[in-house]
Amino acid sequence: MxxxxxxxxxxxxxxxxxxxxxxxxxxxxxxxxxxxxxxxxxxxxxxxxxxxxxxxxxxxxxxxxxxxxxxxxxxxxxxxxxxxxxxxxxxxxxxxxxxxxxxxxxxxxxxxxxxxxxxSVKVAPPRVRFSRRDYLRGVIDADGAVGYTGQGFPFISLTTASTALGAYLCYYAKTITGARRTIKRNTRDGIYNILYTKEAASQLGADLYYPGCLALERKRVAASSLAAWERPADMKVISDQRRWKAWEDRVLLKLCDAERAAESLGRTQKSCHMRLWRLRTGRVMMPPPESPAL
The missing domain is CATH 3.10.28.10 (Homing endonucleases)
Known part of the structure; x- marks a missing residue:
């Protein structure tokens, strides 16, 4: 895909x-x-x-x-x-x-x-050519946070009501770090809270807050410290996996072909093959039937 x-x-x-x-x-x-x-x-x-x-x-x-x-x-x-x-x-x-x-x-x-x-809901990335990382750094300096969690992990976050801004940050961060995020409004106030931690935060911070850039000084200092973080030797790396959704399982079972499903779902053939095997052998639950249209 x-x-x-x-x-x-x-x-x-x-x-x-x-x-x-x-x-x-x-x-x-x-x-x-x-x-x-x-x-x-x-x-x-x-x-x-x-x-x-x-x-x-x-x-x-x-x-x-x-x-x-x-x-x-x-x-x-x-x-x-x-x-x-x-x-x-x-x-x-x-x-x-x-x-x-x-x-x-x-x-x-x-x-x-x-x-x-x-x-807050209307704003979106410009529809002219623009410097992407500088634009996003401005958004994060105003409505985001850069620093360390209470556990001592580096993080970069953005709080926004704009679907367009949230989606654009997710798109850009994936191209830089490989970390995939799916945005979802929280139930309390309908705001998106997008968070990157550990290596993803370190890599994103190094890209956005490059030497000599215009930025809030306190966030520039915080971002520069993120690059020095190293994962402890005994800390397990958890891959940023894309979770399977019920509708994807239904498509996979309907096609019953890992190669065709991979093309349709934008996944790898290996991923589709393993998921199909797990569904057939009962290692994961079968998806609920699709709700009939009203």
Whole structure:
């Protein structure tokens, strides 16, 4: 089975600009790709009366450095201010807010895929050519986590409501690490929680947080430490196996041919042969019958 990259480029930045020139937010530039991913995850684009509106990003004051980088990358006037307020999590929260009001800048960001208003479910990878790892690093810096679990294992995670973003991270991480993830919304709040640990986290971190990249300093430091992790000699390696689903078992039993099933299911002939043998010998349970269509 051939896997296709989600959100393939459908048009160029020159198409957006209309005059063949490279506009603000050229996403083939690693810095802008990172910035756009960060804005999709942690920015808010508000539309006012007429042509009024603004883009804002509010972060913990410890991360003010990245807002200054965004300000330097933006060829339009923007401002950064700080404030201290009470929140549900702290009686005194010190934050930094970057504000950009330029209509031209907002229009470009909106065309590239940063919606006005609520966006958590709507956002998706750009439909122009873009620097993939820089874009994903921006998303993870804003809505993800990098570090070590309580057991001391390296991890990289992303929490998102967007199916498109979650699927794209899974696709990209598989090309880098070989680790397969199937996204599923949690039942509590309908959010995707995507997690990579151990070798997969170490490899993904080394790819995303390469030397000299634009990133939150604290996450860059955390990612650099992941590369030093080594699996203890007595820790068993558990392969990242693709579990068999009931519908796949039904297809396998119906075809009764490992070669044809492998082609149909996108699995190896060996895997299909062994699964068919286990089903026939009772080593695994037979799948339940398919529910009749209503």
């Amino acid at each position: 051939v896997e296709h990259e989600p959100s393939a480029a459908l048009f160029t930045l020159a198409d957006l600009n209309g005059d063949g020139t490279a506009p603000f937010m050229d996403l083939e530039d690693p810095r802008y790709a990172y910035m756009f991913g960060f804005l999709q995850a942690d920015g808010h684009l508000a539309q006012g009366v007429g042509q009024k509106g603004r883009l804002t990003v509010e972060l913990n004051a410890r991360d003010i450095g990245i807002l200054r980088e965004f300000q330097q990358l933006t060829p339009y006037y923007s401002s950064i201010r700080e404030r201290t307020r009470s929140t549900n999590f702290a009686t005194s929260h010190h934050s930094a807010i970057w504000t950009l009001c330029s209509l031209k800048a907002r229009t470009q960001l909106n065309r590239l895929g940063l919606p006005y208003g609520k966006k």
